[in-house]
Amino acid sequence: MKNSVHTFIEQRTFTGKQAVVVGCGKSGLAAARLLDVLGATVRVVDSNADLTETILGPLKGTVELVAGPHEKRHFADADLVVFSPGVPVKKLAPVLEGLAPSTLISELEFASWFIEAPMLAVTGSNGKTTTTTLITEILEQAGHTVFTGGNIGVPLCDYVLDSEPADIIVLEVSSFQLQNCRQFKPHVGVFLNFSANHLDYHENMDEYLDAKLALFRRMTGEDTALLHESLRPVLTDRSFTNAHIQWFDGTDRFEAPYLPGKHNRSNVEAAWQAVKHFGVTETQAAKAISTFKPLAHRIEPVGEKKGVLYVNDSKATTLDAALAAVRSFDRPVRILMGGVWKGGDVTAFAKNIAGAVIHVGLYGGAREHLEPVLAESFPVTWDTTLELAVKRQAAQADAGDVILLSPATSSFDQYTGMAQRGADFKRVVGGLDD
DSSP states (O other): OOHHHHHHHHTTSSTTOEEEEEOOSHHHHHHHHHHHHHTOEEEEEESOTTOOGGGGGGGBTTBEEEESSOOGGGTTTOSEEEEOTTOOGGGGHHHHTTSOGGGEEEHHHHHHTTOOSOEEEEEOSSOHHHHHHHHHHHHHHTTOOEEEEESSSBOHHHHHHHSOOOSEEEEEOOHHHHTTOSSOOOSEEEEOOOOSOOTTTSSSHHHHHHHHHGGGTTOOTTSEEEEEGGGHHHHTTOOOOOSEEEEEOOOSSSOOTTSOSHHHHHHHHHHHHHHGGGTOOHHHHHHHHHHOOOOTTSSEEEEEETTEEEEEOTTOOSHHHHHHHHTTOSSOEEEEEOSBOOOOOHHHHHHHHTTTEEEEEEESSOHHHHHHHHTTTSOEEEESSHHHHHHHHHHHOOTTOEEEEOOSSBSTTTSSSHHHHHHHHHHHHHTSOO
16 A cells, blocks of 8 residues: 555544445455555445446455446535446436536556556557557566556556555556546556547537547656647647647657557657656667567467467557558458448548458458448448357358458457457367468
8 A cells, every 4th residue: 555545544534534436346446455454434336237246356345235227316516526437427427416527536546546656647549558568568568667557458547556666667558547537647658549439429520639648648847648640730829838849750769579660660659758767778668669568459469370360459449540550561451341330431441451451351240331332343242240240251251361360440249358359260260270
């Protein structure tokens, strides 16, 4: 437990306060646990009416669980409301009526109140996890102790309670988390790119961008905002931070054999520019980058059968991410797409993959958004499941082709998440004849 937590306990800051945590995911439960330690009275609310107190784990019998549709009375006595990532606050406006905006915060914001080490935070529409984990690898190889979490891995509240103190906190941060941040302030903030994403959550692109820019709102001249060159047209005339602004783009500065494609050159450069601010040398960075392999489901080669390369890019939940994956290959691509539609310009996508993609294999949801446009430029087939789509493409592919799972959608039509989708792809590929 961090010293700052002890200070809050000693000052009885939360004693007698009613806290409401929205969402029973790991971030919500981590926030509930921290609030309980601080002495608050804690109520956890979740719209899933099937949940029982078992979901609370060690908090069972200590905090209150309200499962089912949210009602105003669940929030009326709240001194603080902490939101799990992905909970759309605007949609809860009717039940939050009368609460001061300052009482509505994200788990990330709440945890940051207790952080003493410098924070390095990465956001963007695509590439966040690869860049965040690469930054961690470089820093650790350079001798730093690092906590990595936020939108990946361990919630920041769990670090506050359980983890040994780190030299540097490295966080992947999403628009969901940032939209309810007011005091969160990293020493270095990275904005990788911006494209249509999460429009099933955000009202429009302006709201989505505003959420991203909350990362930089509290930064000062002693902090650094690293912004990709593609953001200049959007941000140049916009006042959003007092941080020192530094622009970056992709370069060939480093050998990164396991990070193909132009988008990854930008990710690598972003990582280097970020770690420089913590005393890392270019030589140290180069050594770590040369051996770094991204996490599973991110342009991950699964195997080659009969001369056909199978690649799992299940993490690609936007059209821009799928485009980046397509551009990583100099071989004909058969792309597999489908799932829950999140928005984007399909016409522009079709134009940009022309000459690289030779077949589009759709499966599951989003057919009505993708097929009418893509069928004008490419052979398009549709199957009910990913397995059937993979087998169809395998039967039609020639040696030298790439069969690329890069869905450009979320996975929740048929899977519990992108990892399960990627694992299913691997399973199907594993069962194909060599």
